[in-house]
Amino acid sequence: MQDVQSTQDTVRPKRPLLAWFDVRSRKLGSWAFALNRLTGLGLVLYLFLHLVILSLLLRGEAGWDAFIKLARSPLFLLMDAVLIFGIIYHGLNGIRVGMVGLGYGVRAQRGLFWTLMVIGAALLVASIWLVFTI
Ligand code: HEM
Numbered sequence: 001m002q003d004v005q006s007t008q009d010t011v012r013p014k015r016p017l018l019a020w021f022d023v024r025s026r027k028l029g030s031w032a033f034a035l036n037r038l039t040g041l042g043l044v045l046y047l048f049l050h051l052v053i054l055s056l057l058l059r060g061e062a063g064w065d066a067f068i069k070l071a072r073s074p075l076f077l078l079m080d081a082v083l084i085f086g087i088i089y090h091g092l093n094g095i096r097v098g099m100v101g102l103g104y105g106v107r108a109q110r111g112l113f114w115t116l117m118v119i120g121a122a123l124l125v126a127s128i129w130l131v132f133t134i
Pocket of ligand 1: 040
């Protein structure tokens with residue numbers, strides 16, 4: 001039987017932060033988890049940025065109009081596309097994680113993941129089209 005120390009040695013890498021960048025022998029679930037974490041943190045960052053941007057309204061019409069001009073630039077629209085990707089991926093993958101956590105679709109979770117990703121890709125393409133054409 002393994003003692004506590006040797007169990008921790010095998011489960012917890014010696015350098016946990018560096019281990020994130022070691023992509024050897026990563027499986028689908030591990031990539032899905034890493035991307036979920038990245039998009040989750042990105043959404044938190046966006047929430048704060050969003051509040052900062054909304055505070056521009058306090059400066060009146062001129063400040064807001066200047067921002068709207070910037071928001072319509074291609075680079076900004078591209079960032080909108082990245083944000084939409086994060087929302088769609090995190091939301092859909094989160095539904096899978098929630099379902100599996102509750103015991104639904106545990107055996108089918110690989111197929112569930114790819115099905116949700118196909119739906120997500122369709123939503124993403126439609127959203128990007130709207131972002132760049134409206
Ligand atoms: C459709 C809405 C959402 C769903 C279904 C969802 C679902 C989930 C689930 C299931 C987890 C746990 C993942 C795991 O244990 O592997 C999670 C983590 C997280 N979510 Fe969401 N989420 C949603 C929206 C958001 C939003 C709007 C934000 C940010 C403002 C956010 C930020 C986070 C963060 C920071 C984590 C922790 C990531 C980690 O430490 O791995 N989520 N989410």
